[in-house]
Amino acid sequence: MKPLTIVTQVLDYLDLRIKIPKIVCLQRKRSHVKLIAPRANVTPFPVVVAQSDYDAVPLGGMYWFNGQLQKRYWTAPTPNPETPEPFVRLITRRALDVQDTASALTDQLSFKKNPRNDGRVISANNRSPIRRFLIPIDVLEVKPVDLKPILKVAERFDAEITLLHCYEIPPSFGYAVGPLAPMEVTLHRDMARTRLLKLCTEVRKFFAKCRYVFVVGSLPVEILRASAILHADLIVIALSLDLVSHSWTTRELLDELVRKANCSVLEIPLGPSV
Amino acid sequence: MKILEAERLSGKLVSTKKVVVAVDLTKHSEATAHYAAQIAKWFNASLYIAYVFSLPPSSEFGIEDAYNVIDQERQEVRARLDQLTEQVHRDVSVCESVYLEGEPEEQISALASDLGADLIITASHHPTFLARLFNLDKAPKIMHLAPCPVLVYHQENT
Numbered sequence: 309m310k311p312l313t314i315v316t317q318v319l320d321y322l323d324l325r326i327k328i329p330k331i332v333c334l335q336r337k338r339s340h341v342k343l344i345a346p347r348a349n350v351t352p353f354p355v356v357v358a359q360s361d362y363d364a365v366p367l368g369g370m371y372w373f374n375g376q377l378q379k380r381y382w383t384a385p386t387p388n389p390e391t392p393e394p395f396v397r398l399i400t401r402r403a404l405d406v407q408d409t410a411s412a413l414t415d416q417l418s419f420k421k422n423p424r425n426d427g428r429v430i431s432a433n434n435r436s437p438i439r440r441f442l443i444p445i446d447v448l449e450v451k452p453v454d455l456k457p458i459l460k461v462a463e464r465f466d467a468e469i470t471l472l473h474c475y476e477i478p479p480s481f482g483y484a485v486g487p488l489a490p491m492e493v494t495l496h497r498d499m500a501r502t503r504l505l506k507l508c509t510e511v512r513k514f515f516a517k518c519r520y521v522f523v524v525g526s527l528p529v530e531i532l533r534a535s536a537i538l539h540a541d542l543i544v545i546a547l548s549l550d551l552v553s554h555s556w557t558t559r560e561l562l563d564e565l566v567r568k569a570n571c572s573v574l575e576i577p578l579g580p581s582v
Numbered sequence: 583m584k585i586l587e588a589e590r591l592s593g594k595l596v597s598t599k600k601v602v603v604a605v606d607l608t609k610h611s612e613a614t615a616h617y618a619a620q621i622a623k624w625f626n627a628s629l630y631i632a633y634v635f636s637l638p639p640s641s642e643f644g645i646e647d648a649y650n651v652i653d654q655e656r657q658e659v660r661a662r663l664d665q666l667t668e669q670v671h672r673d674v675s676v677c678e679s680v681y682l683e684g685e686p687e688e689q690i691s692a693l694a695s696d697l698g699a700d701l702i703i704t705a706s707h708h709p710t711f712l713a714r715l716f717n718l719d720k721a722p723k724i725m726h727l728a729p730c731p732v733l734v735y736h737q738e739n740t
Contacts, residue, residue: 436624437620437621460596461596463596465624559726563722566722566725566734571736572735573734573736574734575731575732575733576731577732
């Protein structure tokens, strides 16, 4: 294969991966904006907002209009058929899929009902200081009911949660021999992944803003990595959930996270009576 | 049992009325206090800014001059604590400063118990290798002793 062909293939692949997803923004009422977005592989990405009402440029965002970078958010110029569509760059460059980012954008664009401030945008000062929870769990032990206390807290903060399960190969699998041994590990891992999906589905029944991440590796390393990728505001460790790791106790894990995390860490203790 | 207890503590957190923020009055304390104020404001809770003054071990064998130096240091930290409280008071309606002496982790957990605090906020600023080696980081110790949920704040880019 010629080097040029390989380069072309690589460029094609990159082109495929970094294609700009078009987000169609439908404004039904002035009080609500719905975004419909296809799934994409990568972020950050520019978002094209195809809509007639330019008032709905996200708070804190920037957009291109007539080749000029506009920074006035709620008083955009009047559109006309000749002018190009505004080009909105999201301020939150998160490694999330487009659907999630679109939901975040929708949230930014929403005019929340507020008795004191009806019809006006809720300013950044009135927003929850914590909006993204990362909850490491051991999916083989945790049930949806165990998560309810944390979900109440997340609900109070109006936050979205990400359940993280870090898969570690159980030590007993060290005794597995023969050609089928790797398959056993794969099956066990897939079982854990399926349980996580099932748990997330059940949690979504009473807490809609729930996602999950399944990773393989060292528990603290993967928690820290996930918190950085997801731009989590808070890592929640409830001692009652008994995170099982072969190398780390929950207390050791907490200390490690407190020392190394780039976001806040919340510990919910067992309490004095236990 | 564990779940019930977790539910009780989470319930406290959901209806937070009293927040204790433990500061060390270093350059990061202002950010920590303001973060705590944001959370207290979100819950419409009272905020208590606590500082624990640790007496140096040499004070046990001190001469008069040493006591004078410690007294002077006390007055300085009290003034800084009041100044910080005044700054934060703009964000939260009920904000008080609490000055304590002793071991930080013990004093903070005792204060939280006495006040019936629903949340303790403290900060950790990625201590150096030596600080970790000598176990100087207070946040994990506070976590281990606290009677209520503890939130360890990390200021961005520290």
